[in-house]
Amino acid sequence: MFANDPSKKISFTRCIRDGDLVIVYERHDTLKAVKVCEGSVLQNRFGVFKHSDWIGKPFGIKVFSNKGGFVYLLAPTPELWTLVLSHRTQILYIADISFVIMYLEIVPGCVVLESGTGSGSLTTSLARAVAPSGHVYTFDFHELRAASAREDFEKMGLSNLATVAVRDIQGKGFPDEYCGMADSVFLDLPQPWLAIPSAGKMLKQDGILCSFSPCVEQVQRSCETLKSNFTDIRTFEILLRTYEVQEGKLDNSQGEEGVPLGMRPCKRRQRSSEGSNVLENSTSTVVMARPCSEAKGHTGYLTFARLKCVS
Amino acid sequence: MSENIHQIQSDCIQNSRVTWEGCSVLLDINDGDRLVFARLSAGAKLKIGNKNCSLQPLIGCAFGSVFRVETGTGGEPYLSIFNPSVKGNNIQDIGDCQTADELRDNRVLIDDNKAQSLTGEDINEMRRQGATGDEIVEALIANSSTFEKKTLFSQEKYRIKKQKKYAPKVLLRRPFARSICEAYFKKYPSRIGFLRVDALSLLLSMANVSANSDVLLVDMLGGLLTGAVAERLGGVGSVCNTYLGSTPYPMDIVRIFNFNNEICKRYFSNQIPSYKVCSLWGMFENQGIVRSSLDDLSSTQNGSQEQIAEHKDSGNMKSSISDQISSPVSMEEISIAPENGISDFSHATISPVTKSCRSLKAGEKAQPEVIKLWKENGFTSLIIAAPDLNTWRLVKDLLPLLSNSAPFAIYHQHLQPLAICMHKLQIEKMAIGLQISEPWLREYQILPSRTHPCMQMSAFGGYILSGIKINSSN
Numbered sequence: 001m002f003a004n005d006p007s008k009k010i011s012f013t014r015c016i017r018d019g020d021l022v023i024v025y026e027r028h029d030t031l032k033a034v035k036v037c038e039g040s041v042l043q044n045r046f047g048v049f050k051h052s053d054w055i056g057k058p059f060g061i062k063v064f065s066n067k068g069g070f071v072y073l074l075a076p077t078p079e080l081w082t083l084v085l086s087h088r089t090q091i092l093y094i095a096d097i098s099f100v101i102m103y104l105e106i107v108p109g110c111v112v113l114e115s116g117t118g119s120g121s122l123t124t125s126l127a128r129a130v131a132p133s134g135h136v137y138t139f140d141f142h143e144l145r146a147a148s149a150r151e152d153f154e155k156m157g158l159s160n161l162a163t164v165a166v167r168d169i170q171g172k173g174f175p176d177e178y179c180g181m182a183d184s185v186f187l188d189l190p191q192p193w194l195a196i197p198s199a200g201k202m203l204k205q206d207g208i209l210c211s212f213s214p215c216v217e218q219v220q221r222s223c224e225t226l227k228s229n230f231t232d233i234r235t236f237e238i239l240l241r242t243y244e245v246q247e248g249k250l251d252n253s254q255g256e257e258g259v260p261l262g263m264r265p266c267k268r269r270q271r272s273s274e275g276s277n278v279l280e281n282s283t284s285t286v287v288m289a290r291p292c293s294e295a296k297g298h299t300g301y302l303t304f305a306r307l308k309c310v311s
Numbered sequence: 312m313s314e315n316i317h318q319i320q321s322d323c324i325q326n327s328r329v330t331w332e333g334c335s336v337l338l339d340i341n342d343g344d345r346l347v348f349a350r351l352s353a354g355a356k357l358k359i360g361n362k363n364c365s366l367q368p369l370i371g372c373a374f375g376s377v378f379r380v381e382t383g384t385g386g387e388p389y390l391s392i393f394n395p396s397v398k399g400n401n402i403q404d405i406g407d408c409q410t411a412d413e414l415r416d417n418r419v420l421i422d423d424n425k426a427q428s429l430t431g432e433d434i435n436e437m438r439r440q441g442a443t444g445d446e447i448v449e450a451l452i453a454n455s456s457t458f459e460k461k462t463l464f465s466q467e468k469y470r471i472k473k474q475k476k477y478a479p480k481v482l483l484r485r486p487f488a489r490s491i492c493e494a495y496f497k498k499y500p501s502r503i504g505f506l507r508v509d510a511l512s513l514l515l516s517m518a519n520v521s522a523n524s525d526v527l528l529v530d531m532l533g534g535l536l537t538g539a540v541a542e543r544l545g546g547v548g549s550v551c552n553t554y555l556g557s558t559p560y561p562m563d564i565v566r567i568f569n570f571n572n573e574i575c576k577r578y579f580s581n582q583i584p585s586y587k588v589c590s591l592w593g594m595f596e597n598q599g600i601v602r603s604s605l606d607d608l609s610s611t612q613n614g615s616q617e618q619i620a621e622h623k624d625s626g627n628m629k630s631s632i633s634d635q636i637s638s639p640v641s642m643e644e645i646s647i648a649p650e651n652g653i654s655d656f657s658h659a660t661i662s663p664v665t666k667s668c669r670s671l672k673a674g675e676k677a678q679p680e681v682i683k684l685w686k687e688n689g690f691t692s693l694i695i696a697a698p699d700l701n702t703w704r705l706v707k708d709l710l711p712l713l714s715n716s717a718p719f720a721i722y723h724q725h726l727q728p729l730a731i732c733m734h735k736l737q738i739e740k741m742a743i744g745l746q747i748s749e750p751w752l753r754e755y756q757i758l759p760s761r762t763h764p765c766m767q768m769s770a771f772g773g774y775i776l777s778g779i780k781i782n783s784s785n
Contacts, residue, residue: 095509205328224759240749309375
């Protein structure tokens, strides 16, 4: 899936092959992961797409159905995967994910422990960050969920970077074999404070822990527990505001009745044409941006802490 | 098998958890009051308060260690490692006694400067007798007539305030993209184009930067972006840093990162090639788009054209920045710097680096075969942070160099250039999945019964336009 396998790396010459995982892009909010299979077809509202038509074509290409409908075929990335994965649990999205990777100071070669695995949305990004020589060990107490995640990582070619195991981390802690091995630990558990002491044992000195919790009561309890062995305890909330862009037609005439609403944003435009006293009665076009009306109001609190350095 | 890899990896310099001579560090003095980037050497000195301390004791110490200024037998100050676990956890105590505290308040406190009976003379005398910072703080508390009447929270505040003055602490931190970006954003945001750490992390994710990537960059943020990308590559893959005009953009911040040094090279002579950083002139020329891009972008048109001719003649690719840190950054200059907290961040630590950068000729040249590979395969990611250039023109020129289905992310501190760029990309059908996003980051104070968002926050961290390049040939 990712750059850890150079043979799968995208390039001008890299074409879609039988067995590749592709992301079928219909619209910005309608995407699907498909494993290319010679004799197979993809059927959606745009018609029937033959996989055999895709093989040998470059990534990023527009392909057509029997009815003339089209989709784009993209190479998978963790960001796209987050949009297409099947939600077995509530998942983390790009804002939280990118912040976690940065704040946990994960770089190639790091060893990262994660629990729970959930739907594996964060895990794929963790794997990308530790590649090519590091490793992510992720744990979930739900057997089926772990199996599905393992299957997913296999499909994406991440098996050499991420290992899924079934284990109740809240109850049993992380396995002893990782003691003092982890550069970072990520917890997304209902009662993270139960796993924090074990996480502390796993971390290298000055290693960083992150706990994701949707409720502030959970954060409060985690922070209480963190105080004994951790320092630099900080809690954040990160949200993303998105903007929509459109070209608006603005009426430049002034002082007339029934001025359309679109009039408002064009004040600057009027000022700039002050020099000419010819009243422009034509309309002009301007590209304008406004925040999208809907957004996530809350995902969770991210609490970070560094293992105290005892020297 | 994996054990083996981890062993090797822990020896890698980028992820080293212990400092070494010549290593770049971030010194956090008094919980972020002062942030100093320094290079550790036997002769390096740092002025803390009115004391000049050698940084020698920091060499070979674990990152995350805390140091205190102590006074030696001869009266000379020195940095000594401080073990925080020795001291009880004050905050926890506060939490426990909190209910008993609710009856106390500040109704009888009068601010008349008479509460403290110790004079400056007394304190100096204590120092002469070899009292530690902590002992002075305790003495101040014992001699404060109002301390007992304060609430536990304001007692703690008082203690911290005195500690900062009489027992300053120095926290040794790793210079990672995170800490470097945060330090600049806090002290000199304009030097990094007001790019907040969460926006930086989004850029790296949205552009799918990882080991093995070939990243095309326009970095006008002093090298922060270049450093952050190189950090994510871990020495595998390439960064191509391009610029318009005749001079490369400053890349000073790259030197703060601990990339390739002697040890690392020894361990990874084959695995870690130096980051390839070069100018794109060659590619522009060969693709014949140099004029279209330059005529409009460069205000010094003539100069630029000559520059191109020159490059053509020599037939050489010019490296825009050198291979990493080979310059000794003397810490001597830190002690000369004015002692007012913030400014030393710039004068003492940044300026010497700048100097050495100028004196240094380009190191790693982009080899012709690498350029050939880039041209044949295309880049796998594109990140632009060029507040002074026309975004759309730049994207129009650079996007064709990107391999199909490759993601890109463009940073700007203003919305309009990105809106125009996004609109054009839509019309020209050059990309899909286009989105302009703005991260919003809020920090919280978490305390028993006193949890709330922090009173001060950064209201803006930048806009990002992201998308995926599509194959527009069909």
